[in-house]
Amino acid sequence: MTNFKPKRFALVPAAGIGSRMGGERPKQYLTLLGRPLIQHSLSVLCATPLIDKVFVVLSVADREWGRYDWSTLGPKLTPLFCGGASRADSVLGGLRAISNQTEQSDWVLVHDAARPCLAPWHVEKLVREVANEEVGGLLAVPVADTLKLADVQQHVIRTVPRDSLWQAQTPQMFRYVMLRRALEAAREVTDEASAIEAAGLHPRLVQGDATNLKVTYPLDLHLAEWILRNREE
Numbered sequence: 001m002t003n004f005k006p007k008r009f010a011l012v013p014a015a016g017i018g019s020r021m022g023g024e025r026p027k028q029y030l031t032l033l034g035r036p037l038i039q040h041s042l043s044v045l046c047a048t049p050l051i052d053k054v055f056v057v058l059s060v061a062d063r064e065w066g067r068y069d070w071s072t073l074g075p076k077l078t079p080l081f082c083g084g085a086s087r088a089d090s091v092l093g094g095l096r097a098i099s100n101q102t103e104q105s106d107w108v109l110v111h112d113a114a115r116p117c118l119a120p121w122h123v124e125k126l127v128r129e130v131a132n133e134e135v136g137g138l139l140a141v142p143v144a145d146t147l148k149l150a151d152v153q154q155h156v157i158r159t160v161p162r163d164s165l166w167q168a169q170t171p172q173m174f175r176y177v178m179l180r181r182a183l184e185a186a187r188e189v190t191d192e193a194s195a196i197e198a199a200g201l202h203p204r205l206v207q208g209d210a211t212n213l214k215v216t217y218p219l220d221l222h223l224a225e226w227i228l229r230n231r232e233e
């Protein structure tokens, strides 16, 4: 009998333009503590023994990646110049590009390039808690604020009960074949879990924390810098 052990691959969509950030360069290349923003999470993903390979999905028009030396991150890292028009298109393009390197049951951990404060313990907790899940799962945090439903004039219609509401983060961890099929069937989604849900399945929520923020607006870059500076290794 063969002792087949599924591998774990990280897939990092990094083909966005960062329109809400409004910078001169896509936000994944903005400088954060002296390094391109994307390098922070790539370092964590490349360093952990829990991940076999790390694929970065870049725009076909990317002119920034080649300006940096990535060799310090080691041999696990491979850029794929196959990004699409949306995040979901980029992830699907990446999954297709690695099809000859994956088995159906291998795990794929999709992580936003725009979340630079990913810590080793985030990855460890996700992998540990999802390992025995049939469907897969994602890091997320329970909603802490009171939620208001608004009309177009920005007046409150009503308060929405926040019980059972979580904010999705990344990484999101699913089996290669399940994720690819789900994304091929549901392209208008903003995360992988939504595609899996559209297939009628129920991903596991793994509680992360607010430090794994997504850099979306200029203030987020300052928050990310503060988090990384003050993190105890």
Ligand SMILES: Nc1ccn([C@@H]2O[C@H](COP(=O)(O)OP(=O)(O)OP(=O)(O)O)[C@@H](O)[C@H]2O)c(=O)n1
Pocket (backbone or CB within 6 Å): 012, 013, 014, 015, 016, 017, 018, 019, 020, 021, 027, 028, 057, 083, 084, 085, 086, 087, 088, 090, 091, 112, 113, 114, 115, 214, 215, 216
């Ligand atoms: N066509 C796209 C759009 C987004 N992304 C990636 O998906 C992640 C999350 O997306 P978001 O924060 O929305 O990034 P942008 O699309 O770059 O930002 P914006 O929506 O403000 O333009 C980012 O790492 C981004 O690079 C991608 O790979 N391909």
Ligand SMILES: C[C@](O)(CO)[C@H](O)COP(=O)(O)O
Pocket (backbone or CB within 6 Å): 087, 112, 167, 168, 169, 170, 190, 191, 192, 214
């Ligand atoms: C995947 C994600 O990071 C979960 O919070 C998020 O949905 C991606 O953000 P976008 O702005 O919708 O691309």
